[in-house]
Amino acid sequence: MGKPRIEQDLIQLIERAFRSSQSPALTLSLGDDAALWRRSRNKDTILTCDWFLEGTHFLRQKHPPDAIGWKCLARAVSDIAAMGGKPACFLLSLALPEELTGKWLVGFLRGLRRASRATACALAGGDTTRNERVLVSATVLGEVSPGQAVLRSGARPGDRLYASGTLGEAELGLAELRRLQTIPRAPNAALGKHLYPQPRLALGQWLAHNRLASAMMDLSDGLSTDLPRLCAASRVGATIASSSLPLSSRTDRTRALDLALHGGDDYELLFTVSPRKASLLPSHFRGVKLTRIGKITRQQKILLEDSTGSTTLLRPGGWDPFRAS
């Protein structure tokens, strides 16, 4: 058996190993933003977990402990938003060096508690141990009414493709963070978005409740990496119009376009809406811009259309831990 080269291969290998032993109560498990566990007739439980590792996902010398605490929870909660669910509680697996169990830990917990309150997601438990590098894994449980969860697999040819907010700003914020010697008290929008991403919970719930989105996921690894995942789950393709992408205005257009296509960590929602329902979609939802960025196609290719109308294949350029080598 060959070695899997990218994260998606690894997930498929795990999925195959367990395929025959799955429980019927798990209506959806591997391969979406989160798993769905049918517990009662009134509610489905949404389950998700996310690694947040020093050196891989954050830099101890650069990222304030407060931001590490916020972000380790916010990015897992974003998977609940991407299903249209409501967070309920989380478990924290934390490993850290002894020298960080004082002031650093207090800062980390302050950020974590702020994220916990902002997303109404209570700490339920966890496990702690010692390690020379900081390791975090956050498991979040959420709830959604049965049948309302928005999966990655529901997109149909002809559906319109939307993104919330601005794309590429978090990656711009990371570049800024690497340059800075000290973090300003009031970081600009890009740096703020990188350090303290806001999971789009209200938007996700609204889209799910009103059955507006046919498919949805959150953008964590960059549009060019995440969109193929949504398309693969739905067995469709997509064409993106480069001129329509909601770019950052904080850099030149060429770089902004590159960041919007390949930059990670935005935690915006990517979703599809059938033409029949598209008119119900406002231009903004509670201050967050909603932009039509393309369409879903029958042909299973991801194409980028430039302003002249000519198209090129969009290759995944986002972040993949197993491609980064």
Added chain:
Amino acid sequence: MGKPRIEQDLIQLIERAFRSSQSPALTLSLGDDAALWRRSRNKDTILTCDWFLEGTHFLRQKHPPDAIGWKCLARAVSDIAAMGGKPACFLLSLALPEELTGKWLVGFLRGLRRASRATACALAGGDTTRNERVLVSATVLGEVSPGQAVLRSGARPGDRLYASGTLGEAELGLAELRRLQTIPRAPNAALGKHLYPQPRLALGQWLAHNRLASAMMDLSDGLSTDLPRLCAASRVGATIASSSLPLSSRTDRTRALDLALHGGDDYELLFTVSPRKASLLPSHFRGVKLTRIGKITRQQKILLEDSTGSTTLLRPGGWDPFRAS
């Protein structure tokens, strides 16, 4: 603020940071084997997670991948057993080096799947990433009827203290593993217990269902470390009779006693029973020996009584990641 020195301090620090923001639906959270989440009137959900880290909890050069897969799930499921619950599903957070994504991963998944089937705990989802060392965090969800979960906090002075199985064998198995060049096809009981611990699910559920145990926890870090945790949660003390401990017969008595008191990784159940109910307890439950090892006392000390009747304070000598320095 001083730095916490042991794991318990760290847990208390986290608990304090979150105390005011807890949800009323979380009937019990930090400080027990697992958290309880009241989802409906019919069932409570039990939540627990456990680190399993290369170098800390296992050695890549010594532990077969199959045993690592088995044990990372079995030890988390043991926390469900310790509440008297039934496992439902789990999430796997896995980080590993690229060179282990072939044969090693197949072996790991084989052991994990066996544990998943043996405990009726289905894989629900997870997260994978790359790391130079193998990191595993397993989150297990279980179920228990409301009011039936057996907590650490229910022990009362006069209650009798019991342990399942034999104590100290897993630590003996670890010593053997360190000596061996190759793992035998049919490991002896001690090595087998270290590599493939069996969570005491049926016993835990039976004790909970029949309301026999007033308090319960699983022995993961050694009796001398875990018993004080049960006693602290119950605000009681305990006296253990050294002559009554279910020792391993695979080594001399002095070493066997030391291992029974301080050896970790047994995943046996430690539980208390009121004198009124003690006669209902069999000597064996489905082949697993149940041994009365002492009693719960009002005086909040942990004492060890020798065969002459004289007592000494029992100091924690088990495994604590923050004490190991």
